[in-house]
Amino acid sequence: MQKKYQVDRGCTFCATCMYECPAEAISMGTGGAVIDTQKCTGCGICYANCASEAISFVEIKSTVEARPSTK
Ligand code: SF4
Numbered sequence: 413m414q415k416k417y418q419v420d421r422g423c424t425f426c427a428t429c430m431y432e433c434p435a436e437a438i439s440m441g442t443g444g445a446v447i448d449t450q451k452c453t454g455c456g457i458c459y460a461n462c463a464s465e466a467i468s469f470v471e472i473k474s475t476v477e478a479r480p481s482t483k
């Protein structure tokens with residue numbers, strides 16, 4: 413099962429999550445904090461420390477990696 417954190421609406425650009433992230437997976441973009449899902453380890457520190465509750469946690473139960481070829 414894949415875990416994923418994402419920043420939704422409500423980010424106040426406080427940058428707390430960026431400094432708290434041990435994986436350095438968060439940067440500040442024009443619309444607010446951005447989480448690099450390739451670097452994110454899913455620790456949840458950003459989620460727990462965001463005072464604006466702008467970060468949400470999404471669990472992806474199954475993903476289809478590739479479609480079978482129809483050739
Ligand atoms: S801690 Fe929350 S409000 Fe602050 S920059 Fe991160 S997502 Fe935005």
Ligand code: SF4
Nearest residue numbers: 433452453455456458
């Ligand atoms: S869940 Fe952890 S590793 Fe991922 S962005 Fe938040 S603080 Fe960084």
